[in-house]
């Protein structure tokens with residue numbers, strides 16, 4: 001899954017972040033509404049974590065569904081996403 005094809009949004013306002021390639025000392029991205037932002041590098045990393053978390057949540061859900069009805073196999077459904085991301089992307093619905 002490529003982040004570059006998705007618009008990065010502010011988790012709070014759901015506004016697409018503005019990139020500020022000329023910002024000093026590093027290029028930044030920031031929410032035009034609330035000003036939440038960080039360097040492009042940090043934004044990219046945080047979005048990466050968000051995507052990873054989304055994927056593990058999806059896999060976990062599939063696992064729990066898959067063993068439902070089986071008497072011998074148990075999967076605990078205690079996956080707690082860390083949450084609290086400042087930046088998100090719209091991921092394709094499954």
Ligand SMILES: [Zn+2]
Pocket residue numbers: 010011012013014015031032033034035036
């Ligand atoms: Zn915002």
